[in-house]
Amino acid sequence: MRLSTKGRYSLEALVMLGFLSQGMHANISLKHISQETEISEGYLEQLFNKLKKSEILISKRGKDGGYQLAKPPSDITIGSIFRSVEGSLSPVKCLDTDCCDRSEFCLTRCFWTEINDEINQVIDTLVLSELIETYRKNLAIGDKS
Amino acid sequence: MRLSTKGRYSLEALVMLGFLSQGMHANISLKHISQETEISEGYLEQLFNKLKKSEILISKRGKDGGYQLAKPPSDITIGSIFRSVEGSLSPVKCLDTDCCDRSEFCLTRCFWTEINDEINQVIDTLVLSELIETYRKNLAIGDKS
DNA sequence: TCAAAACCTAGTAAAACGGTAGGTATTATG
DNA sequence: CATAATACCTACCGTTTTACTAGGTTTTGA
DSSP states (O other): BBOOOOHHOOOHHHHHHHHHTTTOOOOOHHHHHHHHHTTHHHHHHHHHHHHHHSSSEEESTTTTOOEESOOOGOOHHHHHHHHHHHHHOSSSTTHOOOOOSSSSHHHHHHHHHHHHHHHHHHHOOOBBBHHHHHHHHHHHHHHHO | OOOHHHHHHHHHHHHHHHHTTTOOOOOOOOOHHHHHOOOOOOOOHHHHHHHHTTEEEEOOOOOTTTTEEOOGGOOOBBBHHHHHHOOOOOTTTTTHHOOOOSSSHHHHHHHHHHHHHHHHHHHHHHHHHHHHHHHHHHHHHHHHO
């Protein structure tokens, strides 16, 4: 039931990316995001690679290159981010691979499916723009104090 | 977000135990459960050890010894089973350890808390007796065909 | 041409996973 | 009292995953 750091880091990085590029169409470099989030550049690179393949990010190479969100952040669900970097999110493997041949397993499978659906419902409803907005607000509060 | 086999095995074993001991107060041996579930006896032993500590199981040693549920299965939530064998179920570690000092992290923490609550709500509402019942029904259907 | 960036490949230490092996302690029964 | 069945305990162990790091190549704008 535990997410690895991949999911958490990706989310933090994308929130940061979204925040930094708000309103503009500038490319944000890995270096920049790495500095802001304190996530190592190399590790971030691997995550961003996956996020590119999932069409959550686009990139531009060369000088002044960097990354941008491929879509408006209101179209990017948290679930799509997690699935992109973590692989399947289903609580047990046999939901993915259909490995069972006994009725006991079928029982638990039904049960896992239920849990799985509930989790997916949560993370596929929440959207990146909401988190960016929350971040912006948190930051404003932090500045005042 | 993925559960290891510990959670799945434990659940399967407890459903089986509950099913086998329905109505009676007999002790069910590890060997018996291992045979029915095809989970290795040694591995099962480790899981049952944890489930004992969580007061989900009780045991009796010596000949004719074995395990019983410590409470009626309607009082055993799936969540308590998972937590017993998997440790914390929170999606990210920083929910447990309070490791953050930056506002970004606080943002994500808020978010994780939300997801966490939803997951817990699902697994703490579902109860072992329901799964045993489902198993019993599945078995009946299997017998007919 | 040069510097900054993405892109690519490989390695790696540590932890977790999914067990196995082999013993000790306890208990009902013949 | 001996025995067999059981829980209980400790340790080990191969494999996979995690969370990185290192060191290069390619692209691009100025």
